[in-house]
Amino acid sequence: MPEGHTLHRLARDQQRLFGGTIVAASSPQGRFVEGAARLDGQRLVHTEAYGKHLLHHYGDGAILHVHLGLYGKFSTGRGEPPEPRGALRLRLANDEAWTDLRGATACELVTPDQVEILLARLGPDPLRPKTDPAPALERIARSRAPIGVLLMDQSVLAGVGNVYRAEVLFRARLDPLRAGRDVPSRLLNEMWDDLVVLMRAGVSAGRIVTTRPEDRAAGRVLRHQAHYVYRRTGLPCRICSTPIASAELAARNLFWCPSCQAPN
DNA sequence: GGCTTATGCGCAG
DNA sequence: TGCGCCTAAGCCA
Numbered sequence: 001m002p003e004g005h006t007l008h009r010l011a012r013d014q015q016r017l018f019g020g021t022i023v024a025a026s027s028p029q030g031r032f033v034e035g036a037a038r039l040d041g042q043r044l045v046h047t048e049a050y051g052k053h054l055l056h057h058y059g060d061g062a063i064l065h066v067h068l069g070l071y072g073k074f075s076t077g078r079g080e081p082p083e084p085r086g087a088l089r090l091r092l093a094n095d096e097a098w099t100d101l102r103g104a105t106a107c108e109l110v111t112p113d114q115v116e117i118l119l120a121r122l123g124p125d126p127l128r129p130k131t132d133p134a135p136a137l138e139r140i141a142r143s144r145a146p147i148g149v150l151l152m153d154q155s156v157l158a159g160v161g162n163v164y165r166a167e168v169l170f171r172a173r174l175d176p177l178r179a180g181r182d183v184p185s186r187l188l189n190e191m192w193d194d195l196v197v198l199m200r201a202g203v204s205a206g207r208i209v210t211t212r213p214e215d216r217a218a219g220r221v222l223r224h225q226a227h228y229v230y231r232r233t234g235l236p237c238r239i240c241s242t243p244i245a246s247a248e249l250a251a252r253n254l255f256w257c258p259s260c261q262a263p264n
Numbered sequence: 265g266g267c268t269t270a271t272g273c274g275c276a277g
Numbered sequence: 278t279g280c281g282c283c284t285a286a287g288c289c290a
Contacts, residue, residue: 003271052272070272071284087283103284105273154273161271208271223287231270251278252272 002068004159005202007049008127010074012203014056015047017076017097024093028084035109036090038062044092051125051158053118062109065118069105076100125158126195127203133192140180140188147183148176149250160195163230164202166255167210168194170228175263176249176256211238229255 025039043059056064066072081091081098090101101107110118123139124131136157140150150156151165160168169176172191174183202208209226215238216225228238232255233246242259 006271068272069274069282070270071282072272073284103282105282152272163271253270 002052002070002072003161003164003199003202003208004049004051004125004127005199005208007052007054007068007159008199009203009206011047011049011054013076014044014099017099018044018092018094019047020045021094021096024091026084026091028088028091029086031087032090032107035064035107038109039064039092050119050128051122051154052161053122055115063112063115065106065108065110065115066101066104067106069103072102072104074099074101121155122158123154123156126192126199127159133189137185137188137192140183141185143180145180146177146249147174147180148254150180152250152252157195159199162252163208163227164195164198164210166230167208167227168198170257170261171210173260175261176254177263215239229257231255 021044022041023039023044024041025036027033027036039056039058039062042062044056045059046057048055048057052067054066054068056066058064076097076099078097081093081100084091084100087102088100089104089107092099123136124133126133139156140147143150145153148165148169151160151168152162166176168191171194172187174187174191198208198210207226209221211221211225211228215228229244231253232244234243236242237244237257237260240257240259242257244255245258246253246255248254
């Protein structure tokens with residue numbers, strides 16, 4: 001589920017498994033053969049994520065950039081890697097572990113200049129430590145665009161996807177169509193703080209859970225209890241029982257409670 | 265087993 | 278605005 005928490009978790013896990021070691025790289029599918037050849041036998045020094053982008057820094061200066069897009073996935077294991085099957089874009093392995101990348105939108109080698117360009121078009125990332133949210137909040141406060149669109153704009157905020165968008169708006173009881181400049185700045189600050197908490201929890205848990213304990217049954221968080229509004233069209237709101245509404249906004253499915261998040 | 269759907273985003277037009 | 282990417286989980290039978 002590639003929102004920002006997924007990429008930060010991948011960066012963390014890959015750092016643990018491969019950081020500081022020499023890796024074998026290959027592209028059985030054939031779409032990244034030259035890149036894999038360049039990485040093969042290099043030391044993977046450092047991995048990091050910015051928003052939904054993953055970067056690997058290698059000992060000879062090579063930088064790998066991965067963007068999962070909608071379909072991309074890493075599968076990872078310890079010990080001997082399985083026989084390559086299907087469209088396996090990139091396999092990395094050391095003596096301890098392996099990881100396979102499939103279906104990614106971007107899997108490419110980039111220069112430091114290209115990294116700089118990439119980062120320049122990303123807004124603040126709630127998952128990067130000590131990030132100043134001011135540029136995002138100021139931009140929202142100036143914009144006539146709906147807050148529901150702005151939250152998903154990676155140049156405003158990096159790492160927020162459709163699930164966090166819907167859920168953080170619900171938790172703020174905010175109408176997704178309200179213009180950014182009409183959202184009180186206190187509320188914007190609270191939403192940023194909420195994103196930091198929710199997305200960090202997402203990294204730890206490896207999935208998105210936004211419901212508060214008091215708003216769901218006790219015990220393990222079941223899949224259908226993890227969200228307030230995302231993919232709950234027609235189901236009763238957990239707070240007020242009004243059926244959850246959905247609509248397309250900027251080519252993405254938007255979910256909200258028409259009562260808790262009423263326009264005003 | 266098959267069908268539907270999706271967490272993203274760049275590009276054509 | 279709508280398509281293409283081309284994976285895999287979730288759902289149904």
